[in-house]
Amino acid sequence: MDVFDAAALRQDSASLLRFIATVVDTCSSQADYPSYLKPSEDFFRSIRELGAATVAFLDAFPAGLPTDPALYLDYRRKLTALRQAWTAIHEYVKPAVEAHTLGIPSPFIEALIHRFNLIPQFQDSSFALIHTHEVMYYQLRASWIRDKIKEISDLVGIDSPFPSNLGIIALPYSQSGGLFLNCAIAHEMGHFVFQKLQLRNSFAAAVVGSLTTTLGAEISTLQPNDLTWMIETVLKWTEELFCDLFALWLIGPCFSFSYIELFDMPYALEDATSRLPFVKFYDVHPADLLRLQQHRVMLVELGWWRTFSRVDSHYVSILNKSEPLRAEDFVVVASRAPAICVQTRSVFFHVIPAIHSKVHSLFVGVDSGVEEFERLSGTVEEYLWRGVIPSTVFTELALRYPRITTLLNTAAKVHISSLDKLLDQVKEGGATSPQKRSEWTSRLELWTIKALEDSVILERTGHTWG
Amino acid sequence: MPDSEVRAQYLSLALRSRRLIDELIRYLDRRERVPSLHEDLRNALDSINAVDSSENVLALYSKLSSKSLVSHYEQLRLIEDVRLELGTDISNTIMRFIEHDKNAADQRDDAVTVLRFFSAIEARALQGYAVEMQVART
Numbered sequence A: 001m002d003v004f005d006a007a008a009l010r011q012d013s014a015s016l017l018r019f020i021a022t023v024v025d026t027c028s029s030q031a032d033y034p035s036y037l038k039p040s041e042d043f044f045r046s047i048r049e050l051g052a053a054t055v056a057f058l059d060a061f062p063a064g065l066p067t068d069p070a071l072y073l074d075y076r077r078k079l080t081a082l083r084q085a086w087t088a089i090h091e092y093v094k095p096a097v098e099a100h101t102l103g104i105p106s107p108f109i110e111a112l113i114h115r116f117n118l119i120p121q122f123q124d125s126s127f128a129l130i131h132t133h134e135v136m137y138y139q140l141r142a143s144w145i146r147d148k149i150k151e152i153s154d155l156v157g158i159d160s161p162f163p164s165n166l167g168i169i170a171l172p173y174s175q176s177g178g179l180f181l182n183c184a185i186a187h188e189m190g191h192f193v194f195q196k197l198q199l200r201n202s203f204a205a206a207v208v209g210s211l212t213t214t215l216g217a218e219i220s221t222l223q224p225n226d227l228t229w230m231i232e233t234v235l236k237w238t239e240e241l242f243c244d245l246f247a248l249w250l251i252g253p254c255f256s257f258s259y260i261e262l263f264d265m266p267y268a269l270e271d272a273t274s275r276l277p278f279v280k281f282y283d284v285h286p287a288d289l290l291r292l293q294q295h296r297v298m299l300v301e302l303g304w305w306r307t308f309s310r311v312d313s314h315y316v317s318i319l320n321k322s323e324p325l326r327a328e329d330f331v332v333v334a335s336r337a338p339a340i341c342v343q344t345r346s347v348f349f350h351v352i353p354a355i356h357s358k359v360h361s362l363f364v365g366v367d368s369g370v371e372e373f374e375r376l377s378g379t380v381e382e383y384l385w386r387g388v389i390p391s392t393v394f395t396e397l398a399l400r401y402p403r404i405t406t407l408l409n410t411a412a413k414v415h416i417s418s419l420d421k422l423l424d425q426v427k428e429g430g431a432t433s434p435q436k437r438s439e440w441t442s443r444l445e446l447w448t449i450k451a452l453e454d455s456v457i458l459e460r461t462g463h464t465w466g
Numbered sequence B: 001m002p003d004s005e006v007r008a009q010y011l012s013l014a015l016r017s018r019r020l021i022d023e024l025i026r027y028l029d030r031r032e033r034v035p036s037l038h039e040d041l042r043n044a045l046d047s048i049n050a051v052d053s054s055e056n057v058l059a060l061y062s063k064l065s066s067k068s069l070v071s072h073y074e075q076l077r078l079i080e081d082v083r084l085e086l087g088t089d090i091s092n093t094i095m096r097f098i099e100h101d102k103n104a105a106d107q108r109d110d111a112v113t114v115l116r117f118f119s120a121i122e123a124r125a126l127q128g129y130a131v132e133m134q135v136a137r138t
Helices: A006-026 A038-064 A069-098 A106-116 A144-156 A181-196 A199-221 A224-251 A254-262 A272-278 A288-302 A314-321 A338-362 A370-385 A404-425 A434-460 B003-030 B037-050 B054-062 B073-086 B090-099 B104-137
Strands: A126-132 A166-172 A393-395 A398-400
Touching: A006 A038, A006 A069, A038 A069, A038 A126, A038 A144, A038 A166, A069 A126, A069 A144, A069 A166, A069 B003, A069 B104, A106 A126, A106 A181, A106 A224, A106 A404, A106 A434, A144 A166, A144 B003, A166 A181, A181 A199, A181 A224, A181 A254, A199 A224, A199 A338, A199 B054, A224 A254, A224 A288, A224 A338, A224 A404, A224 B054, A224 B073, A254 A288, A254 A314, A254 A404, A272 A288, A288 A314, A288 A338, A314 A404, A370 A393, A370 A404, A370 A434, A404 A434, B003 B037, B003 B073, B003 B104, B037 B054, B037 B073, B037 B090, B073 B104, B090 B104
Parallel strands: A126 A166
Antiparallel strands: A393 A398
């Protein structure tokens, strides 16, 4: 068999076809168990459709062999491109199959999506979850699979079967039953928004404007390579900060507390040594302390800080202590000339107000939940101290139905500042054992998750918080 | 930068280049001019030219869109590498091909040159993707 003949092409097409069939089989519906939320089923369906289209394409591929032998290898390389694209899809399929309803905090996810759907531009959006072995939620851009599916669709001549309103979120496999750390999922929802609205493109124009303003005539002296790096870097920082601020608008300060816990930051400003890791900007993300500083700005703007600034917790202290930091306090770590790094930092600081504005603009007409929190959280907190699920609370001489923002942030407040009151109530008072505290924190999470499940049902059946 | 991000960018560039390669093969082998070929080449030209000067970089990012051939730093670097390696004035060749200002034989030569350029980008991007996959596994 000659490597340049149609028979070889048929065999290579068949080989790729078999590989794709095995990937598709993995997400083919089988029995009732395990069960998946509808968004995951939609995701699997899109993979199956893409698989069927790719198989049909491959079946016809050998017949399209160019008559000019000089074009053969250019034509043949399409199989390599498709194989690698399907290898990328392959990476996502098993993590999605593993994220069935017993492997994810379903009520929390549904409550989050319910709130997300209040945003005017995202009323019909949903999210499928996949498991990741990474602990850092922030390191996996799960929604890139949308682009890959679209690009493969283009190559095999179909419209993308990936639902336009579907996002993908990666959840560390170990956190299937947790709540507080999973507040980071709100940040991932921000990535979906950023990509769906193509904010990278609009912020790119803003970054160019900021560069022109900040550098003036000096801009023409920059090497294209450096200039590209500066724009790209600022855009990455912009997306990360946007997603943080989006998460804060969506669910409130519990997001900041999950961030502080995940990155072990409560004492990040105690001295120069503890500060150092957190003042560094890397090429993919801004400095952690800059992020916390901007969290606080957003929480003040939204009104959350009226209550939380007074909460006695080292989690709150670090947010307050980040307030006076200035641009010069941060360091950009990159293999670029120091002047380029400093200029890049300046350009980013120039863009920050536009990021805040963009986030606020998305939530026009959406209730931040602050007023409800200020009225109900005291009662919800008392319920939690007593181990009572606060789906419905009695206060102000009436039954009230707290929503996700009140439930999450009150539970987070108990977690960071008043767990001892819960321990007192359950006769574990004075417990100094971290293990005991951990056990009761897990129960606190379970009660809150149950309340979240109820709150979605109550809201859908017309029960309003006020 | 996380491996997954670099990998995704390489793969995207390869798949976007493939679209142009498919169109050029149809043109060369079957004399079919795909309606979108000129527009796709013009969009690609913005990205290719961006590596020339700071002004072009600013112009590229000022009008970044989903149709852009590249939208990330690693992709631009890869294009720059291929340009240097092939040593042809690819921008001019693409422009000549788009503007039809030559006879049929020369037109075909330009199409072959453009095809070779995007094939090299695709091959390099696929190779980059494969290398990143290996790095991720080790």
